[in-house]
Amino acid sequence: MGLYAAALSALGQSPASQVLHLEKGWSFSEGGKDKWQEATVPGTVHQDLLRLKLLPDPFFGTNEQQVQWVEDKDWEYRTSFTLTQEQVDHSGALLEFKGLDTYADVYLNGALILKAENMFVGYEVPVKEVLRAGENRLNIYFYSPINKTLPQWDSNGFDYPADNDHHDKHTSVFTRKAPYHYGWDWGIRMVGCGVWRPIELKLFEVADIKDYYVRQLSISRDKAEISNELEVYSIEDTDTQAEVVFTCSLKGQEVMVNKVPVVLTPGKNLVKSDMTILNPSLWMPHGWGEATLYDFKTEVRKAGGQVIDQVSCRSGLRTVRVVNEEDKGGKSFYFEVNGIPLFAKGANYIPSDIILNNVKEEDYRRLFRNVKAANMNMIRIWGGGIYEEDYFYQLADENGILVWQDFMFACTSYPSDPAFLNLVEQEAHYNIRRLRNHASIAMWCGNNEIIEAIKYWGWDKKFSKEVHQGMFTGYNKLFRTLLPNKVKELDPDRFYLHSSPDSANWGRPESWGWGDSHYWGVWYGVQPFEVLDTRLPRFMSEFGFQAFPEMKVISTFAEPKDYALESDVMKAHQKSSTGNSIIRTYMDMYYHVPEKFEDFVYVGLVLQGQGMRHGMEAHRRNRPYCMGTLYWQLNDSWPVVSWSSVDYFGNWKALHYQAQRAFSPLLVNAIEEKGKLNFYLISDELNDRNNLTLESRMVDFSGKVLKKEVRKVNMKANSSTCVWEQDSASAATAQQRTDALLLLTLKDSKGKVLDKQTFYFEKPKALNLPETTVKQKVKYMDGACEVTLTSDMLAKDLFIEIPVQGAQFTDNFFDLLPGESKTIRITSPLLKKTDKTNIRVTHLRQTY
Known part of the structure; x- marks a missing residue:
């Protein structure tokens, strides 16, 4: 595929083309040192130096300062690959660099084929005349992004206000490289280089697809008007009779096929074909329905039916x-x-x-x-x-x-x-x-x-x-x-x-x-x-x-x-x-x-x-x-x-x-504003919900119910509505404001809880939080454990902690209400039934 087709996944190589992934056999050296060691491609120089233990862990302690020397050096990467005569005899050959970071000279078999200077683009280089049967040598020389741009900085006349560039000379603005590599107000500075995305060699005949655009002209629930727009580059010296086949499928079932006869002229060819999809299944955002995706595929075929090139993409129909x-x-x-x-x-x-x-x-x-x-x-x-x-x-x-x-x-x-x-x-x-x-x-x-x-x-x-x-x-x-x-x-x-x-x-x-x-x-x-x-x-x-x-x-x-x-x-x-x-x-x-x-x-x-x-x-x-x-x-x-x-x-x-x-799709929210205690119902759903019950219970921190009120409410679709208000002065006494909470529960007509929230009248430091001991029972399993927690008194902002990175909890940092029993499931492939992983529970009152 061509320069701009990185996002398009081919369903398989056509008989006329072959793609080689150049990922193996790489080595690297500091520029000019001729001291070569094994490299990982795709990768970065920091990654290689860390793997070889030539850098300390940059994240530990103050080691960040000890890795800054890397940015001031040039670095070289090289590999070789072997081709048969049959491969070399293909009519077209393109070397595709999907990401070089950043300033690099690329040499193939002694020829300078590319001078790269932008991390954010892919490069496509015709190399038919440079390839050899047998061994082919590929060398990439990366320049220090700092030293490369210092002459620009010196000649500029002022230092750009790039204060997140943690260097006394802000050279980052001159370089089309990830800005955060230079540091940020949350980021480490590691200005590196390398082959950060794959390199591929494409060998092909007749033509190469450069781009496939599925343009959505008009989308409604009744029909979708689509324009398939294809860019094909022919390497033939004369016109070539061909056919372009556009196919649209949904969940494996063909929806539409268009066949367009074309004459491929030397160089760039643009082919368009419109499609109308009746009663389309629309792509919906999370929370609104299914994110339906259609499969679009295009084949360019010679007159005899042989596939020259093909490309596919998935896209959702929506506005x-x-x-x-x-x-x-x-x-x-x-x-x-x-x-x-x-x-x-x-x-x-x-x-x-x-x-x-x-x-x-x-x-x-x-x-x-x-x-x-x-x-x-x-x-x-x-x-x-x-x-x-x-x-x-x-x-x-x-x-x-x-x-x-x-x-x-x-x-x-x-x-x-x-x-x-x-x-x-x-x-x-x-x-x-x-x-x-x-x-x-x-x-x-x-x-x-x-x-x-x-x-x-x-x-x-x-x-x-x-x-x-x-x-x-x-x-x-x-x-x-x-x-x-x-x-x-x-x-x-x-x-x-x-x-x-x-x-x-x-x-x-x-x-x-x-x-x-x-x-x-x-x-x-x-x-x-x-x-x-x-x-x-x-x-x-x-x-x-x-x-x-x-x-x-x-x-x-x-x-x-x-x-x-x-x-x-x-x-x-x-x-x-x-x-x-x-x-x-x-x-x-x-x-x-x-x-x-x-x-x-x-x-x-x-x-x-x-x-x-x-x-x-x-x-x-x-x-x-x-x-x-x-x-x-x-x-x-x-x-x-x-x-x-x-x-x-x-x-x-x-x-x-x-x-x-x-962000709960259905949310009960209480707030004191302008002398009122207001209760809001907030919905992101696309349908109204009627005949709901909103219950407000005032509960003190030992579990005693002090007050209970119930209202019948309706919840409008895709909206926020204040459904109930009280005077703040009468909503709670001074003692209740510091010693009690409101438990708000929204239920549907069948009694199903749609949302449950707690509301406190005062800031946490003003609350008379009780001392309490949280009891826990743990059930250990391979890959998971379950923790059941109970407390006689309120345990506010309870935090369950285990010494396993990345473990997933069904809930955490929650209020454990007095007399409530709550079971939390913790999952991680690192959890073993026999290990009895230590589980620590903390709540706010314990930190006083």
């Missing part, structure tokens, strides 16, 4: 419209899927590892299991990482998870000279064509926070007037002209947003009603979580709060002597300059601050989860004014103190459990 229009509240921002307004629930995603090739297919599957388990329907691929692997988008398609796709620019201005713009155009061309067939792609976004930064981050005072004005000029070239034009050209049916946020700024109240928002008054502004009830955006595309990972993660990078907030190791794993002190400040607002480090870590996890949940519920409660909440951030790229809800080893923090609760 996604971003409604971004001025209204009485400012400017709306929401997603409409198949004509229905969608409240977006999800998180911002960063690359899953600083060493990208450490991420395996099972890691991606686990990622999407976590996303679905938390009731999400969207993730944002943030602009400081990478355009993800094809398998990532395949899983998003299959699981009904919409993807907000940033281009890879974040938090700094960038060059806009012709050479740089040319690199970006190639990158956009490659990735738009690679990804546009995916049903999950909901929109394209030019960058993360750059226009906000140019306007509001003080750069006008840091730089001269000419330099600052040049940032606006360059911004317009890149994000208001080049990228939207490429989207319009190649993916015209999808929405493009030039920046996130595009207008709103958290420090300027007059802007909050305009489009999507990143609200950092919580955290950087040290504002209480309650401001999220009233400082409402139209769409929250970022907000967040940090927490340490749990102690079993901390123990992988620190020793007990390092267990202190201000130890060198803890500071090395806290990349936000004032992060640990901010956590303490917030903890003092809401909780008793423990003296013991381990307790501080636990309470910090609870703080993060409860605080962020408050914001998510506020956003959902205030629909349709606010129509989305994507918190920062879903995951980690190394073991670190961060805003993530799932840590580097796959352990759910309290935040992920609280997101699961806050």
